[in-house]
Amino acid sequence: MFDNLSAFRILILAIVCLPFMCGASRAEDGYDLWLRYPAMERGEARQYKAAAKRIVVPAAQSETLELAVRELERGLAGMLDAAPSVASDAKRGGNLWLVSGDAALPQGAGIDMAALGPEGYAIRSVDGGTVIAANSDIGVLYGAFHFLRLMQTRENVTGLDITEIPSVDVRIINHWDNLDRTVERGYSGASIWDWHKLPDYLDPRYEDYARALASIGINGVSLTNVNADAMALTPAYLEKAAALAGVFRPYGVKIYQTARFSAPMEIGGLDTADPLDPEVRAWWKAKADEIYELIPDFGGFLVKANSEGQPGPQDYGRNHADGANMLADALAPHGGIVMWRAFVYSEHNPEDRAKQAYAQFVPLDGKFRDNVLVQVKNGPIDFQPREPFHPMFGAMPKTPLMMEFQITKEYLGFATHLVYLGAYYEEVLSADTYAQGEGSTVAKIVDGSLQDIELTGVAGVGNAGSDRNWSGSHFDQANWYAFGRLAWDLDADSKDIAEDWARMTFANDDAFVRPVVAMMMESREAVVDYMTPLGLTHLMATGHHYGPGPWVCDLARPEWNPCYYHKADEEGIGFDRTASGSNAVAQYEAPLAEIYGDVETTPENLLLWFHHLPWDYEMKSGRTLWDELVMRYTEGVAEVHEMRETWEGLEGYIDQERYDQIVAFLKIQEKEAQWWRDASIAYFQSVSGRPLPDGVAPPPHDLDYYKAISHPYAPGH
Numbered sequence: 001m002f003d004n005l006s007a008f009r010i011l012i013l014a015i016v017c018l019p020f021m022c023g024a025s026r027a028e029d030g031y032d033l034w035l036r037y038p039a040m041e042r043g044e045a046r047q048y049k050a051a052a053k054r055i056v057v058p059a060a061q062s063e064t065l066e067l068a069v070r071e072l073e074r075g076l077a078g079m080l081d082a083a084p085s086v087a088s089d090a091k092r093g094g095n096l097w098l099v100s101g102d103a104a105l106p107q108g109a110g111i112d113m114a115a116l117g118p119e120g121y122a123i124r125s126v127d128g129g130t131v132i133a134a135n136s137d138i139g140v141l142y143g144a145f146h147f148l149r150l151m152q153t154r155e156n157v158t159g160l161d162i163t164e165i166p167s168v169d170v171r172i173i174n175h176w177d178n179l180d181r182t183v184e185r186g187y188s189g190a191s192i193w194d195w196h197k198l199p200d201y202l203d204p205r206y207e208d209y210a211r212a213l214a215s216i217g218i219n220g221v222s223l224t225n226v227n228a229d230a231m232a233l234t235p236a237y238l239e240k241a242a243a244l245a246g247v248f249r250p251y252g253v254k255i256y257q258t259a260r261f262s263a264p265m266e267i268g269g270l271d272t273a274d275p276l277d278p279e280v281r282a283w284w285k286a287k288a289d290e291i292y293e294l295i296p297d298f299g300g301f302l303v304k305a306n307s308e309g310q311p312g313p314q315d316y317g318r319n320h321a322d323g324a325n326m327l328a329d330a331l332a333p334h335g336g337i338v339m340w341r342a343f344v345y346s347e348h349n350p351e352d353r354a355k356q357a358y359a360q361f362v363p364l365d366g367k368f369r370d371n372v373l374v375q376v377k378n379g380p381i382d383f384q385p386r387e388p389f390h391p392m393f394g395a396m397p398k399t400p401l402m403m404e405f406q407i408t409k410e411y412l413g414f415a416t417h418l419v420y421l422g423a424y425y426e427e428v429l430s431a432d433t434y435a436q437g438e439g440s441t442v443a444k445i446v447d448g449s450l451q452d453i454e455l456t457g458v459a460g461v462g463n464a465g466s467d468r469n470w471s472g473s474h475f476d477q478a479n480w481y482a483f484g485r486l487a488w489d490l491d492a493d494s495k496d497i498a499e500d501w502a503r504m505t506f507a508n509d510d511a512f513v514r515p516v517v518a519m520m521m522e523s524r525e526a527v528v529d530y531m532t533p534l535g536l537t538h539l540m541a542t543g544h545h546y547g548p549g550p551w552v553c554d555l556a557r558p559e560w561n562p563c564y565y566h567k568a569d570e571e572g573i574g575f576d577r578t579a580s581g582s583n584a585v586a587q588y589e590a591p592l593a594e595i596y597g598d599v600e601t602t603p604e605n606l607l608l609w610f611h612h613l614p615w616d617y618e619m620k621s622g623r624t625l626w627d628e629l630v631m632r633y634t635e636g637v638a639e640v641h642e643m644r645e646t647w648e649g650l651e652g653y654i655d656q657e658r659y660d661q662i663v664a665f666l667k668i669q670e671k672e673a674q675w676w677r678d679a680s681i682a683y684f685q686s687v688s689g690r691p692l693p694d695g696v697a698p699p700p701h702d703l704d705y706y707k708a709i710s711h712p713y714a715p716g717h
């Protein structure tokens, strides 16, 4: 009857495919992210069927609860190859109970609901099945995703006793998306916000995005670039934002907007934006009222002010607190918040950019309104491959400080280089500030527990765009995923997260997962080694920040020049931030100030961040600093080579399409790691005049060659 096998397969698919299982997306292009539910083998499926076959959910459902049911149906049908039944009446039998708010818990669940708070959830095994319970519908949705994750990663689902409460209130993605759909520092195609067609047409991608965000507990997005356009606050754009808010609301994701400080002049017709001017204050108040009319659960404003040419309160002789508080007062009656960025640098303290934000903000501790979060980048310069944590963490005990991580890899090889940022985020969050003695980790500052702070948050500069795989590369999905998981739980282990992600995204076979996770964990050190080893920083070529440019010294602003950061000369290399130099170490609490201030106790991975040292300074390895630097650069390339070999040994575990793209990208990364290494060594050798250590290959070209090819996509060699 069937003349070939594929016709038979198509018929079978047509019969067994439920509409949601066989939709338009193709697993191989990466569009499904980590939300993939391929069928388990029959033997594996047995225990899961016992725990989740019939869903029981209260009859009066909210849209959010419906989403939880739909997700469970989709996941269970996919993985267990049998669609679960759904009932609203517990008496008719069930074994996966969704309990929201005051609804009755099944016998024996024994869950302390009060302890779960507004967004937390519990997952408990009870007689004959499982309960997912929360005080809110969104908590149930989070719990549903968690339960599915256990199945996706083949964890046990019997004897469950899980309680999850998010570490911070605001877990937000910052889009640096412009109104023309370009994305500042975006490497994943055009912005997903199609302003032109909004509010009339809602691209289905918005809902897919909201679902992905909810799956990892993200509860906010700021829609537009922090280099803000006042147009975003005009009625036409607010209507567009309101349409997006409508899509995101059932997924528990609030909309925030970037506020251009000079908007009262640009779109309000005023002749000043002075935050103490009554007319300006009234304008913002009216603007906030107008926004809340359209978006009753609007989250608030994100502001970049007096930074890199953006307008701000200092233009009127006011300070950051004056500016933030004016906006906070406008939002407060509606419950909105202000996220005021601390990414500022200026003509003050010209000797060291790393000191500038601290110098401007720390004196303002205690001066901000309760609904203001000061948003601080993870390090004092700018999302470099490695930086010490920002010294503001711990130094403003009366001010809510929000962490800002970058998910898009502006300084870490854009979307092509495989760099797992989970390891980086964990390094920062677990760093000890000593603000109140040992154990005062950055995580404890950010979650408010150390300094008794109410309002808390974590932001990530997002990497989702309209590329088929969202993030520009398959492995960059892991960075978005890890950001969400760590924002939810600041103490989570980035290696466990990498493992979950690899299992959910690719395959569950241990022989695949183990080397992939090892490679991800290694990848962060690899990029540090081939770009900026031993605490060097900001050596990227100007503007694009992609390739090497350590020779650049002549830009108008000193802090834009790589040579401002490495300070290499005939004698030595590194930035002296000790008392004999800029004394930035003094911005850290004791004993860190002493630890970083002493070359003997400074960790070698931050050595040249804090110290200027002679080329023949003796390293722990016994090598000279010069030899060590060359070795690190060389090792960085070897590490990428190993990553590529590891991946190439894994062909066949996943679909060919994703496998092949990853091979291609790893080849690019290897070529570019080599470029970074060769160009950097060529330059530093021209300064140090030292011979290369024995057996180390010299760069194949002279320095002029590397200078000549310094643009983002140059390395054709």
Ligand SMILES: CO[C@H]1[C@H](O)[C@@H](O)[C@H](O)O[C@@H]1C(=O)O
Residues within 6 Å of the ligand: 176, 184, 185, 226, 227, 304, 308, 343, 382, 383, 410
């Ligand atoms: C949005 O501007 C960015 C700018 O593109 C980027 O190079 C730098 O990392 O930081 C700025 C910031 O964080 O404000």
